[in-house]
Amino acid sequence: MFGNPLTILTLGPILAGFAFMLVAWAAPPSKRKEISQYIRLLIFAFSLLLLSLSTLMFLESYSGISWTSLALNEYVYDNCANAEIAIEAGGCSLVDGFGVSWHVGVDGLSFPMVWLTTLLIPISMLVEWNAKKGAQFHSLILMMEGALIGVFVSLDLFVFYTFWELTLIPMFFLILLWGGENRKYAAQKFFIYTFTASVLMLLGILVMYYFTRVPVWDGNLTGRAFDITLMASSSNTLGSAFLGGFGMQKAVFLLLLVGFAAKMPSVPVHTWLPDAHVQAPTAGSMLLAGVMLKMGAYGFLRIAVELLPGAMVHYQLLLIVLGMISLVYGAMVCLGQTNLKRMVAYSSVSHMGLIFIGIATMQPLGIAGAIFMMLAHGIISPYLFAVCGAFKHHYHTLEIGSMRGIAKFSPWLGGHMMAAWMGSLGLPLMAGFVAEVAIMIAFWMAFGWWVILPALTLIITAAYYLWSMQRTIFEGGDEGQLPDSLHGDEPVDVSWHENAGMFILAVFAIVLGVLPFIFFDMMSSYSNEFVTEVLLDVLNEVMP
Amino acid sequence: MSTLTLISDPQTATALLPEFTLIVGIALLILIPNLGKGTFRLPIPNTNIRIPYLFGGERFAFTSSPRIPGVISVFTLLFSTALALWSQMEEPLSDSNVWCIATTGEAFNSCAGMIEPSLLKIDGFSRLLEIVFYGALMLCGVAMWSRMPATPRFMIHAQVLAGRREDERIAKLLDNRRQVDFHILLLMVALGMSVVVLANDLFVLFIGLELASLSSYVLVAFMKENDEAPEAGMKYFIVGSVASAVGLYGISLLYLWNGNLQISELASSWQAMDSIDPLALAGLAFIVVTIGFKVSAAPFHLAAPDAYSGASSPVAGVLATASKAMGFVVLLRVLVSITMPESGEAFWVPVVGLLAAVTMTWGNFGALSSESPKRMLAYSSVAHAGYLLAAVAALGLNTSREGDHVVAELIVAAMLFHLTVLVLFKLGSFLVLSMLESEGRGSKLEDLYGLAKREPLIATALFIFMLSLAGVPPLSGFLSKLLLVSGIVDATVHNSMTFDDGVIAAIRSLHWVFLLALFVFLNSALSLFYYLRVGWVMFFEDPPTRKRLVYAPFLRITLMLCMVGTLAFGIGPLADHLLTLVSNAAETFFG
Incomplete structure (x- = not known):
C-alpha cells in the first residue's frame, strides 16, 4: 500500500516537513541559527x-510505461487498479x-x-534562500509540496478534498508570517x-457521494464510495446508478464550478488573488500562481468535467462566457495597474480564463492546450513572480x-524581466505560445470566426506587458531613475x-516552447481519449 | 430474597460485572479515606487497652492524600470500561451475549421466551453506551486530579486550630474530603447512567435518570469558590427537577393507560391501539419534555448555557457528552422502541423534525453571538443535539427498501458513532478550558488569546477539536456528520427520484425530512465561523501572559490522547473498528 512512488511523493514531504519543523522548533536557542542552516540544506536536498523521483517516473515513459497509450480511467502507478475488486480485497x-x-x-x-510541483518547490526555495526563520519557512514549503501532490494524485474524493484543504494551511501561514505590511487582511x-468556495465544493462532492450507488461490499455501512473510478463508471453514461439523472448532474456541476472557479480564480470570484499575491512572500507567490491555481483547473477537469460530462456539454456556453470575461477583464485591469506584482496577479486571472476557454471548446486539441497552458503558466508565472520578488528585494518597491x-543598474534583473515578460505574453518558441496557439486553433474548430475575440485580447496582453517592461x-x-x-x-x-532559480525557469520555458511534445503527447492522448470515449457519447445522447 | 439473588447468582454477577465494579468503587471511596489510626478501648473497667481497628482517628498519610479518591474513581471507571468492552469482544451479536435481569434478580440468557417481566437488559447497545459514559466520566475525573484544592476559608480556620505543620496536614485532609465528595458523585452519575441505558422498564429508567441527574446537579454547583457555580447549580436544579417531575407525571399517565411500564408491553399496547389514546399521547409528550431538557433541545435548552458556564469545565463537558447520550438513549427507547409503527411513518416525525430544525439553528446563532468560550461550546452542544434529532426524525420515517441495507440501523449506528466520538473532541475542548480555569481564566474569549504562543501543542489540540466539531474532513466529527446525513438521505431519497424538472421540483417530490439534511449542512457551514474564530484568536492575537499553563501531566497526556483519537477515529483502521462496534450495537438495538 505504501510502496507506491506516488505515496512517497505525497506523504514523504508532509512527514519530513513536520519532522524538520519539530527539530527547528526544539533546537536550543544558542545553536538555532547553525541548525537552521543545516535543516535548510537538508530540506533542499530532500526536495531535489x-x-x-518524479523525473525518473517521467523518463519511464520512454522505456517501461507508455504514457501515450493510456485509456480513460487507466492510471499509471495505480495502487488500486480495478477498484471494485481491489477495495473489497482490502x-x-x-x-x-x-x-x-x-x-x-x-x-x-x-x-x-505532479512533475511541475516537484520542480517548483526547490526553485522557490532557491529564490528565497535567505528567508528569515528559514528552517520553518522551508519546512512549510515542503509540507505544502506533499499536500499539493496529494491533490493531483488522489483518485478518491475524500482524500482529494482533505489534501485540498490541507494546502490552505501552509499557504495561510506563509502569507501571515512572512507576508508584507497588510498580510493579516490578505491572509x-x-x-x-x-474556504467558502471549498465548502460549496464539498456540498457538490457529498451530493455525488450520496447519489451514486456503487456495488456494496462487506462492511460498507452506507453502500457508497468516494472512489473516482467507481463513480466514473456509474455516471459517465448518465446511467441509472446516478440518482436524479441529468438535472442532478447540472446542479452538482454548478456547485463544483463555484468551488473550482474561486481557486483558479475566474471572474467574479477572483478578488482574493491580487491581495494574496501582493502580500505573500516571493516563494509563496510562486507556488500560489504556479501550482495552487492549477489545482482549480485540475479539479475542474478531473471531477466536474470527467465525472459530469453531460452537464459540461450543457454549460459549454456559460464556460466560454466566463472564460472570455476573465480573459478580457483580467487583461484590461492589468493595463491600469501601477504595482508590478498586482499586474502579474491579474495577468494570471486572464490566463486562467484562457484555460476555461480551452476546456470549453470540447476539442481534443483545446483540452490538451488547456492542460499545456496549466504547465506553461506553471513555469512562467513563478518566473514573473520571482522577478517581482527581486525588484521588491533589491529596490524595495x-x-x-x-x-x-x-x-x-541591474542587467541580470533586466534580462530576466524581459525573458519572463516575453514568455508570458506568448512569444513564439516559448511555452506559453504553444498553449495559446493550440487553444486558438481548437476555438476556431469549434466556433469558427469567433476566434477573433480571444485572439484580439492577446493584443491587450502584449500591450500591458510591453508597456510595463518598457517603463521599468x-x-x-542615459541616467535612468532610481526609486526613492x-x-x-x-x-x-x-x-x-x-x-x-530564475535561470532554470527560463530554460524550462524555452525547452517546453521548442520541444512541447515531451509533455504535449501525453496530454493530447488523454484529451483524445476523453473526447472520443466520453464526450462524443454524451453529445449523441444529450443533444440528438 | 431478590437482593440476595442479585449478588449470589453467578450469572447475574457476570452479566452486571461493570456495574458491580462501580458499586465496589463507591464503597472503596467511602472506606479508604477513612482508614486511620483509630482505636477501640475495650470496655473493661480500670483498663486502658486499646485495640487498633484502622478506622477513623488520625488518618494515614496515604489515605488522606488528596490524590487517592481521584485515583480510585478513575481506575474504577477504567476497569468498568474494560469489562464492558471485553464483553463485546467476542460474538457481540450472538444471543448468548444478551442478558435480561428479571424482578427476582435472576439473569436469563438471550431474553427470548421470558415470561416474567425483566427490569434490565444487557446487550451490545447498552454496553457501547456504557463505554461512552464511563469514558466521559473518566476524562472528567482525570481533569479533576490537579484541580479543586480545599477552599481558602477552611484553610484560615485550620490555621487558627493548629500550628504550621498541622496546618499543612489538615489542608491536605480537607482537600482529600473534597475530592472524595466529588468522585463519589461522579461514580453515582456513572451508575445512574448505566441503569438508564440498561433499563427495560420505564420506572427503572426513571430511577436511573434521577440518580444521574441529582448527582449532576451537585456536580454543577460543586466549585463553590466560584461565584457563578452555585447560581448555575441552582438554575440547573430547578429547571431539571421541574423537567423530571413532568416526566414522572408522563410516566404515571402511561401507567394509568397501560397498567404496566415494561417497554415491550407498552410497545405491544401501542401497536394494538386503533387511534392514539389521548392519555398515552399526553404521557409520551411529557416524557419528551424531560428528554428535551436532558439533550438540551430548543426550547428546553435555556438553562444549559448558564449551567455550562457556571460549572467547572470538566463537569460541563460531562453534561455535553454523557448526559446528552443518556438523553438520546431515553429518546430512542421511548420513541422508537415503544411507538414505532410496523410500517409507515411514525406520528411524531413532524414534531421531532421541527424541533431538530429549530434546535440546530438556535444553537448555532446562540454560539455565534456568545463571547464566552464555555457558552459557545454549550450552544454548539445544542446545535449538535439538533443534528441528532434530525437523524431521529429520519428514523421515524421507518423506510425500508428491498435489497438495500437497513436504513434504521444505519441511522442508529450514526447516532451512536456521533455520541462516541463527541466525547473525544467535545470533552477534550472542555479539558483545555479546564486548564485555563485553574489559573482563573477561561470565561472570556480574550483568555484564549495567543494560547498558541504559550502552549503550542495544547492550542493545536484545541484547534483540531474545533475543526472536528465543525465537521472538517478527515476528522471524526466529519465522519459522524457524514453518516448522519447518509441516514437521512437514505431514509428519504427513493430510486425513482428525478431532477429533470429542476432541483426545486425534485426536492418537493421527496419527503420534507430531506430538507433536514440540507439544514445540517448549512448549519455546519455557519458553525465554521465561530469554531474558526477560536483558532484565529489562539494563533494570531497576543497572549495576556507568556507563562505556561498549569503542570498537569496526566491531563496533558489525556488531551493528547483525545487529539489522536479525534484524528484516528476519522480515518484509518480505528475508525473501521469503531464503525463495526456501533453497527453491531445498532443491530442489537433493533434485534
Whole structure:
C-alpha cells in the first residue's frame, strides 16, 4: 500500500516537513541559527530527491510505461487498479465503513502537474534562500509540496478534498508570517474566499457521494464510495446508478464550478488573488500562481468535467462566457495597474480564463492546450513572480512609475524581466505560445470566426506587458531613475540564488516552447481519449 | 430474597460485572479515606487497652492524600470500561451475549421466551453506551486530579486550630474530603447512567435518570469558590427537577393507560391501539419534555448555557457528552422502541423534525453571538443535539427498501458513532478550558488569546477539536456528520427520484425530512465561523501572559490522547473498528 512512488511523493514531504519543523522548533536557542542552516540544506536536498523521483517516473515513459497509450480511467502507478475488486480485497481501503480508499494514480492530466510541483518547490526555495526563520519557512514549503501532490494524485474524493484543504494551511501561514505590511487582511481574505468556495465544493462532492450507488461490499455501512473510478463508471453514461439523472448532474456541476472557479480564480470570484499575491512572500507567490491555481483547473477537469460530462456539454456556453470575461477583464485591469506584482496577479486571472476557454471548446486539441497552458503558466508565472520578488528585494518597491532604466543598474534583473515578460505574453518558441496557439486553433474548430475575440485580447496582453517592461527597465534616458525607496543606496543586481532559480525557469520555458511534445503527447492522448470515449457519447445522447 | 439473588447468582454477577465494579468503587471511596489510626478501648473497667481497628482517628498519610479518591474513581471507571468492552469482544451479536435481569434478580440468557417481566437488559447497545459514559466520566475525573484544592476559608480556620505543620496536614485532609465528595458523585452519575441505558422498564429508567441527574446537579454547583457555580447549580436544579417531575407525571399517565411500564408491553399496547389514546399521547409528550431538557433541545435548552458556564469545565463537558447520550438513549427507547409503527411513518416525525430544525439553528446563532468560550461550546452542544434529532426524525420515517441495507440501523449506528466520538473532541475542548480555569481564566474569549504562543501543542489540540466539531474532513466529527446525513438521505431519497424538472421540483417530490439534511449542512457551514474564530484568536492575537499553563501531566497526556483519537477515529483502521462496534450495537438495538 505504501510502496507506491506516488505515496512517497505525497506523504514523504508532509512527514519530513513536520519532522524538520519539530527539530527547528526544539533546537536550543544558542545553536538555532547553525541548525537552521543545516535543516535548510537538508530540506533542499530532500526536495531535489523528490524531483529526481518524479523525473525518473517521467523518463519511464520512454522505456517501461507508455504514457501515450493510456485509456480513460487507466492510471499509471495505480495502487488500486480495478477498484471494485481491489477495495473489497482490502488492498487499499482506508475506512471500509463509508467507502474511503487510499487510491493514487497519475495519467496524462495529472502527471505534468505532479512533475511541475516537484520542480517548483526547490526553485522557490532557491529564490528565497535567505528567508528569515528559514528552517520553518522551508519546512512549510515542503509540507505544502506533499499536500499539493496529494491533490493531483488522489483518485478518491475524500482524500482529494482533505489534501485540498490541507494546502490552505501552509499557504495561510506563509502569507501571515512572512507576508508584507497588510498580510493579516490578505491572509484572512484568502482563507475566507477559498474556504467558502471549498465548502460549496464539498456540498457538490457529498451530493455525488450520496447519489451514486456503487456495488456494496462487506462492511460498507452506507453502500457508497468516494472512489473516482467507481463513480466514473456509474455516471459517465448518465446511467441509472446516478440518482436524479441529468438535472442532478447540472446542479452538482454548478456547485463544483463555484468551488473550482474561486481557486483558479475566474471572474467574479477572483478578488482574493491580487491581495494574496501582493502580500505573500516571493516563494509563496510562486507556488500560489504556479501550482495552487492549477489545482482549480485540475479539479475542474478531473471531477466536474470527467465525472459530469453531460452537464459540461450543457454549460459549454456559460464556460466560454466566463472564460472570455476573465480573459478580457483580467487583461484590461492589468493595463491600469501601477504595482508590478498586482499586474502579474491579474495577468494570471486572464490566463486562467484562457484555460476555461480551452476546456470549453470540447476539442481534443483545446483540452490538451488547456492542460499545456496549466504547465506553461506553471513555469512562467513563478518566473514573473520571482522577478517581482527581486525588484521588491533589491529596490524595495513595486511601483511601475517610480523607477526607470533599471536594465542599466541591474542587467541580470533586466534580462530576466524581459525573458519572463516575453514568455508570458506568448512569444513564439516559448511555452506559453504553444498553449495559446493550440487553444486558438481548437476555438476556431469549434466556433469558427469567433476566434477573433480571444485572439484580439492577446493584443491587450502584449500591450500591458510591453508597456510595463518598457517603463521599468528601459526609458529614463542615459541616467535612468532610481526609486526613492532606495534612499540613495547603490542599486544591486540579483543575488546568485535568485539568478540560479530564475535561470532554470527560463530554460524550462524555452525547452517546453521548442520541444512541447515531451509533455504535449501525453496530454493530447488523454484529451483524445476523453473526447472520443466520453464526450462524443454524451453529445449523441444529450443533444440528438 | 431478590437482593440476595442479585449478588449470589453467578450469572447475574457476570452479566452486571461493570456495574458491580462501580458499586465496589463507591464503597472503596467511602472506606479508604477513612482508614486511620483509630482505636477501640475495650470496655473493661480500670483498663486502658486499646485495640487498633484502622478506622477513623488520625488518618494515614496515604489515605488522606488528596490524590487517592481521584485515583480510585478513575481506575474504577477504567476497569468498568474494560469489562464492558471485553464483553463485546467476542460474538457481540450472538444471543448468548444478551442478558435480561428479571424482578427476582435472576439473569436469563438471550431474553427470548421470558415470561416474567425483566427490569434490565444487557446487550451490545447498552454496553457501547456504557463505554461512552464511563469514558466521559473518566476524562472528567482525570481533569479533576490537579484541580479543586480545599477552599481558602477552611484553610484560615485550620490555621487558627493548629500550628504550621498541622496546618499543612489538615489542608491536605480537607482537600482529600473534597475530592472524595466529588468522585463519589461522579461514580453515582456513572451508575445512574448505566441503569438508564440498561433499563427495560420505564420506572427503572426513571430511577436511573434521577440518580444521574441529582448527582449532576451537585456536580454543577460543586466549585463553590466560584461565584457563578452555585447560581448555575441552582438554575440547573430547578429547571431539571421541574423537567423530571413532568416526566414522572408522563410516566404515571402511561401507567394509568397501560397498567404496566415494561417497554415491550407498552410497545405491544401501542401497536394494538386503533387511534392514539389521548392519555398515552399526553404521557409520551411529557416524557419528551424531560428528554428535551436532558439533550438540551430548543426550547428546553435555556438553562444549559448558564449551567455550562457556571460549572467547572470538566463537569460541563460531562453534561455535553454523557448526559446528552443518556438523553438520546431515553429518546430512542421511548420513541422508537415503544411507538414505532410496523410500517409507515411514525406520528411524531413532524414534531421531532421541527424541533431538530429549530434546535440546530438556535444553537448555532446562540454560539455565534456568545463571547464566552464555555457558552459557545454549550450552544454548539445544542446545535449538535439538533443534528441528532434530525437523524431521529429520519428514523421515524421507518423506510425500508428491498435489497438495500437497513436504513434504521444505519441511522442508529450514526447516532451512536456521533455520541462516541463527541466525547473525544467535545470533552477534550472542555479539558483545555479546564486548564485555563485553574489559573482563573477561561470565561472570556480574550483568555484564549495567543494560547498558541504559550502552549503550542495544547492550542493545536484545541484547534483540531474545533475543526472536528465543525465537521472538517478527515476528522471524526466529519465522519459522524457524514453518516448522519447518509441516514437521512437514505431514509428519504427513493430510486425513482428525478431532477429533470429542476432541483426545486425534485426536492418537493421527496419527503420534507430531506430538507433536514440540507439544514445540517448549512448549519455546519455557519458553525465554521465561530469554531474558526477560536483558532484565529489562539494563533494570531497576543497572549495576556507568556507563562505556561498549569503542570498537569496526566491531563496533558489525556488531551493528547483525545487529539489522536479525534484524528484516528476519522480515518484509518480505528475508525473501521469503531464503525463495526456501533453497527453491531445498532443491530442489537433493533434485534
